Every structure is written in structure tokens, then in C-alpha cells.
Amino acid sequence: MGSPVRLARTLAAPAAGWVAQADVVVVGSGIAGLTAALRLRRRVDRVLLVTKGQLASGSTVWAQGGIAAALDPEDSPAAHRADTLTAGVGLCDPAAVDVLVGEGPVRVRELVAAGARFDTDADGRISLTREGGHGADRIAHAGGDATGAEISRALVAQLEAVRTDPGIEVIEHALVLDLLTAAPDGDGRPGPACGVTLHVIGEGTRDGVGAALGRAVVLATGGIGQVYASSTNPAQATGDGLVAALRAGAAVADVEFVQFHPTVLWLGAGVKGQLPLVSEAVRGEGALLLDTDGVRFMPALHPLAELAPRDVVAHAIVRRMAETGSDHVFLDARHLGADFLRGRFPTIHERLLAEGIDLTTDLIPVAPAQHYHSGGVLTDLDGRTTVPGLYAAGEVACTGVHGANRLASNSLLEGLVFGHRAAERIARHVGGVVQREPVARPGEAALVAATVRARVQRLAQSGPGVIRTEAGLAAAAQGLAAIPTRADAVPGVVAAPQVAEWETTNLHQVAALLTAAATRRTESRGGHFREDFPAADDAAWTRRLVGTLDPDGALEWRDGPLTVGGPFD
Template identity: 50%
Template sequence: MTPFWEAGADLVVVGTGVAGLTAALTARELGLRVLVVTKAGLAEGNTPWAQGGVAVVLPGQHEPGDSVQRHVADTLVAGAGLCEEAAVAAILADGPPAVERLLRGGARFDTTEDGRLARAREGGHSTFRVVHAGGDATGAEVERALLATLRDGRIPVLEQHIAVEALRTPAGEVAGLVVLDGNGVPGAVRAPAVLLATGGVGQLYQATSNPEVATGDGLALAVRAGAVLADVEFVQFHPTVLFTGAGEHGRRPLVTEAVRGEGAVLVDRAGARVMAGVHPLADLAPRDVVAAAITRRMVATGADHVLLDATHLGGEAFRRRFPTVHAACRAAGIDPAAEPIPVAPAAHFACGGVVTTVDGRASVTGLYAAGEVARTGLHGANRLASNSLLEGLVVGARAARAAAADLAAGRLADPRAAEPAELPAAPVVERAALQRVMSRYAAIGRDASGLVEAESVLEAHSVHRPLRTHREVEDAALAMVARAVLLAAGERKETRGCHVRTDFPRTEESWRRSLPLRLDAAGRLAFFETVALGGAA
């Protein structure tokens, strides 16, 4: 296939969430020619939906006794033994300067009467260290500030263009991208460095907090380029997504954990506390603990949701503190001042992804990743609340600096050496069927027979076809990622963090390790143990 058009850059950034925008702006500051590619509009990624905030310990603006080291400790506990401690320490240590850069760039966070940043507490945190904007609209404010700077910096953006495949040299180095515009017209962007910031995989499931664009495109592109995936079995389900009926699918409104940080409690329909006696932090336990407890209670009572009682806050206080949640509740006919909010777990965050260092370098020369698509070692088996926006800010900047350093040192390929661009063909599964089977067999509770059944259903519905449209690229990505999740979930015969095996309910020390995956010589996903994972290097 000869591309209809061709372009060039030093760095191509795929995605316009916090990680992608931070990377693009940092690279531009370093003097690189940057091109941003996004399959939707500039502000249509995951970041604007992030309600909770940014977990960070700012100098002079933290609770007495809090520290970066204490933040590290909370992250390691939430990660259930699979975080890489050096990576956690490196990323969280860079958090304060990253947030301060964001504030200098014009981001407006909520403040107290004395002008200091207001802080909230969320699940898994031992203290109040989550800064927020607009009460519960932090992601939208972070995105607004970064987009304003991006537009001022005049960085070119290809909107409505989906990244399909990496261009590679005969030696396997990444040297650009094949893309499709909204009409299916192909093109090639040649560049020595490609940075993926494509977000998560929420559309694997029928109910998710993620927008429609969260289809795992970056993971599929990376693995086809030879990169390594790990920890993909750890898909975090947010405990409290607004429940508006059993028949509703797609993105559902989030009820931020900060509501529980203000004293709201989970109860079943009989009024019994869901988290009583489950965990020392009760309703503010780590997300995996709360989501699993809610699921158990729903099974035990035959209900399809539980209730979040925040009536103690009063109507006006709730509306001021949580305007986004309040609006979603009222749109659904719920008055959180007078009645508990119906909630249920839904797919929220992919803890694993493309294996990278904390500087965003993947295992393939020329390929970088940052944000939810990457597996840096920060999240382990379960992400600590509000560490994701922080990771995007920190690793996005680090990855841009790494790409600039690698380019200056001559470690990257000459894009002119890339092999001819072609549109790939790949297995595609009808999306509704995939979401049904993943929701039934590979959500919070999993067992061997269900995982095998899910694999057989995907195989039966799989059709190998050229990827000529946005929808086909997305559906092929979902099929690839679903198989990776099922393979890893079937291999990990224990319960740990977000991964709950009902047939192996115990956490086993022998499984305190990640399971790296990549394509074998036959093009099939397979485990291997030959490459060091992530880390601070």
C-alpha cells in the first residue's frame, strides 16, 4: 500500500490526555518537532472524566506527618505486592515539581480560605493528600490548562486520525506510524520516536467509567511492534459508578471516592453497612477491596447495586463540593441530599500495559509510552486512587526527555530506513459479543471454566480482516487485549489486587511476580521471562 500522504516529525505523540499533552509540550520545549495524533477531538480522551484529583505531597502544603515516603508506602500497600518500589519512589518524588509546573501553567485548583490548596482523602490513602479542581472536575481542569498551552505553542495536531500500525526498520526499530483519517484515507508519519499515550481498555466491558475511545489501541499497536505487555490481568473496577438500570451499557457516571472521603458510607438495601469489618479503613479501603466487597454483597442479597449514603452532607454542601456527581444524580432523578445514591462497580482503570521504564522507554527502540497505556511498575495489582493523573504528568514529561536524549545520542533509527507502510490485517470480534463475554467471565470474579469459555467464544466470533476503518482498528485492538487479559488471568492462579479468582481465593507468595507477554514467532501471545520489567532505570 502506498500512503495517500506522508509527513515527518522528530516525535509523534498518540493521544491527548494528560500524559500525551504533557509529553508534547515538554518535547516542544526541548526543541523537538512534535506532531500529535488523536483519533477523536482534542479533548475527547479519558482525562476530562477524572473526578478525584491528583495525589501529591506538596512542600509546605500537606498534612502534619505526611511525606512522599508515606505516599510511597500507601501506594505499595494498594499495589498488593506487585509494585516496583524503585519505580514508585521515582515517580512520586517527581510529583510535587510536576504539579507546581502545572500550576504555573495556569491550572486552577481548589483552595481553602487561607489560599492553600484544598486536600481530600480517597481510598487507600492514610491521610488527606489529594488536590482537586472544581470539586470533582479535576481532570477537566488539567486538560483545559494543558490544551491552552498546547494551542499557544502551535503544536500541529491531526484530529480524527487513528494510529493503526508502527512503521519499523528491517532491524525492528520503530520509525513512525501508519494512520487512517476519519474517512479511511491512509497516511504515514515518519519519525524516529513514537510515544503512545492512548489511555485504557474500559470498552472491553459493558459497563465502564471510560469514554467510547478507550479501546486499547495503543496496547495492540505496541504488541504488534514487538513490545512487551505485563500486568494486563489487573483491570481495576471502580467501586462506585452511578447505577441507573441493569440494561444500560457504555460509559456510566462516576461517583468519586472523595464522597466517601467526606463521610459517605456504603449500605445494602436493608441498610446494613457493606464495609463493616471488611478492612481497617472501612469505606476508604483500597478500590479492589471495596469493589470485591460490594460484589459479594450483591451476590448474597440478589441485588444488582448497593447504596452510597451521603445524606449527612446536605443538599447545598453536596452540590458545592461535588457538582459533577450532583448533576449526574439529578439527571437520573436522584436527590443525594434526601436519598442514598445507587452505585455498582464498573471497569475503570488498566493497571498493566506496555512495559516501560519510568522514563517511558518500551522494549523496542523508538517506542515510548506514558499514562494508562504504560506499565511502569507504579500501580502493581491495584492502583492507588488519584495516582493516575500524577503518573501522566510525571511520566509524560520523563518520556519526552528520554526521546530527546535518545535522539541527540544517535540511539534512534533513521525514519527513511523504515519499511514500506501497509495497512495490517488482524482478528476482529464483534464488539457487543466481546463485551458480553468479558463482562460475564473476566470482570471482578473469575474462574478457570469461565475464562476458557470466554476464549472459546472469542475464537468462534473472530474474523481475520484488513483494518481499513476506525471501527475495525478499535475492534481488532479490543480482541487482542481481551485475549491478553484472558491469557494472563487464566495463568495467575491466585487472588491478588484487582484479579479475583473465585477458584483460587488466596494470595500466594509464589505468584508475587508479573507475567510478561509478547507475540511469538507465529504471531500468538505467549509468556516469557527473558526481559527485565520496568523499573527506575
């Protein structure tokens, strides 16, 4: 396995120049963070919500397809459970899935009561459609293909209504640098979480680096998409929460499972950054996948054809591209009719038109790109991590719901359900928690030059990308290890503690973590495909891969059960 990966325990940053205090600090303004903040505000005196952009800039707003829940009388949580377990390919935590599908319908109806306007039929009932991996119509959507934006709007509207309430403070344009931890325990690992350090990015009433102290911290920072050269994730998705939690002593799990959305608009080989996805809902309504010879290829590969689980479709596309010598395939929705397509997918239609593609008359060039991270910070059913006082919810968390592969439209539901559960747990117990004093974590801090960001992304793409090999992973690990992690101390290198360097440092640590995990799992399953180990190995790998840092920053791995227990009790 080579030398152990070592990661710094903190980012290089100036000392905090100001301090804010709250009962609970919530980091992130997607569905999980907003849900947690709004729920907590009812139960504790002071909540501080920190968001990297504006309140409505979290990953939730980009969700096109919808939110999955068994709302139809002919559907059931049991059927939703079965589909989720199938997509997770044997690695879901059944207890977490039961929570998701059992509480999901209640939480969605609460969203409606809070003002979210889902699309309805002629009788006023929520319209439901189907997406890949689902055996029933259970996807609620809004504005045709703007569900995430509508959910975010409804939740942000509630926060806006309490902006003047002294019980909640919102700090926008703030990058969280590190979790603050109290005195270490007996084995030298960091103590309980007691706040965060953050940098306000030139906006708002606070400037520069500060500290936000709290008796509990909720991480809801979203995904890792910008570690790859192409992703559907927003620019803010640089894995900040994942590696901040790891640096603070939290366990991470299932990090090797990265979902690549099969139908992301292909705009040419040189395009990078956030790319527009063509929602799975388009295939759910009957669009077909064709190779560049015009051949429909999915029916021969899976009983659900274009509606097979995303990993199946993504791998099939990659293989078909190799067979045809092409860098994309086509999505064909023309037979669905112009009026239907414009009404059902107005956002996608407008976005494609901006690129010169008419959804109603043209074939849509698509290829897989990074879309969702199924792993994350290991949590129990109430969002507790292995670090006391630290909670996680949404994409940054690993609840066990997704296993090796996320079922379509379960992500918004997970953020909603587990954001609520984390808030309830904190509200019940935070009153008995004393605010701890933070102490500095030992060891050298990290700072990676922003100029190497593209190199990190290329290494992630070629190593722990869609198709993985031992040689590719080894080359990625070697390339990442060669990048200086204290660039400001290297003569001649221009690097300083600032946003671009901090984000690049986080991306470097994310890439190293993904590469190490993908190297260890010598099988293929869900969002992890090893070309040199193409089959699933149930005897050896029906288990979680759990990672932590030792007191010296060495990455350690252990086997973990599918159902979380002891560490959180």
C-alpha cells in the same frame, strides 16, 4: 493451558496515501500525551501530536477525584510511597514508586504555574482531601469534582497557544492503526519503531489512511475500558495503543490487573457503554455504603471501611450483592448536608439530577464497573519500552507504579510524572537517532467485523471480569477464538477496513490478551480475583507476567522482575 493464543501483527488497512514527518510522534491527548508534547516542543524541532478525538477529549477530562501528591507539610513522599505499595499488594516496582512520589509534588506545582486552578482554602493554599487507601489528606482537586477537566484545560491552552508554531502539528480525529517498524532483528522480531499509520476520521486537513514518521514515538493512548460491557471510560478507550505496541513487538505486563470502580451509577441491567462514576472522593468526605436491606457492611470487612482499596470495596460489593440477591448497593451521602454536597461535588450532583437522583436527598444506586487498567506496555523509569524508539506513558503503560491495584488519584500523577520523564529522555537522545525506513511486517492482517463488538464485550465481562473462574475464562477464550479475524474474507460477512472494524479488532485482541493472562495467574491479588484461587500466593506469584508475540504471532509469557532492568539498557 490449551493452544497458544495467536494474534495478527497488523490491522488490515489500505496503503498510506500521505506522509507526515516529525522528530517525535506523540499519540494521545490526555495528561501524559499533552505533558510529553509540550515538554518535547521546547527541546526538539518538530513534534506531531495525534489524538483520536479533539485535544480535550482524552480520558483525563473524566477524572473527578483529583491528583495525589504530598503537598501538605505534615505529609511526606515516604507516606505516599507506603500507601501506594500497600494498594499494589506486593507487585509495585519500588523504584518507580519512588520516582512518582518524589517528583510528583514538583510536577503538580508546575501545573499550577502553567495555569491549572486547583481549589484553595481561605489562606490560598491548595485544598487537600482524602480518598480510599490514603493515610493522609493529599488529593488536590479543582472545581470540586472536575480536576481532570481543569488539568486538561490548562495543558490544552498551552498547545492552543502554539498551534501556529511550525514546531508542533496537531492532527485531531485520528485513529492510530499500527506502529511502523524498521527491518527485523536477527530473531525475526520487528525492528525499531519509526512512526505510525493512522486514519483521519473525516475531519481536519488530512483524509483517510496516512503515515506519520518520526525518530521516536510516544504512546499515550489511555485505557481499554470499552472491551467491557460497562465502563467509566470514554468511547475512545478501545485499547488501540496496547495492542498496537504488542503487534509491533513490545512486551506487555500486569495486563490481568483490571480495576473495577466500586461506585459506578447503576442505571439498570441493560445499560452499556460509558457509565458515570460516583467519585471515591464522595466516600472520602464520609458517604456510606449500604446494602439493599439498609445495612452498612464495610466496617466489618476492613479497618478503613468505605475507604479501603478499590479492589477490596469492589469485591465486597459483589459478594454483598450475591448475598442479598441484588444487582446494586447504595451510597448514602445525605448526612453530609445539601450545601456541602452541591459545593463540593457540583458535576456529580448535576449528572445524578439528569438521571432523576438528588445527591442531597436520595440514596444513590451503585455497582462496580471497569474503571482503570493497571497493566500495559512494559516501560522503564524513562518510559522506554522493549522496542527501541517506542515510549509509553499514562494508562497505556506499565511503569510498575500500580502493581496489582492502583491507589486512588495516582493515575493523573503517573501520567504527569512519566510523560515528563519520557520527553526528557527522548530530548536527550533523539538527536543521535537516524530516521529509519519502515518495512511491512509478515503474516496475515486482522479485521474483525464490527457486528461482533457486543459479543466480545460479553465474553470479556464473563471471563476476565470482576470475579474470574477457570471455567469462565476457558469459555471466554473459546468464544474469542471462534470469532473470524479476517472477516472481510468470509463470504457473506459485511466488513471493511474502517473505524468500527479496526476498533472491534483491537477490542478482540485486548480481550484475548486479558483472558490469557488471567488464566495463567492462578491466585487472587488486587485487581485480579480468581474465585477458584481466592488467596494470594506470594511464593509463586510475587512476580510480573510479561507477554510478547513471537514472529508468527503466538503469545508467549515469561516471568519478569518487579524492578525493570536489562531489556532497556
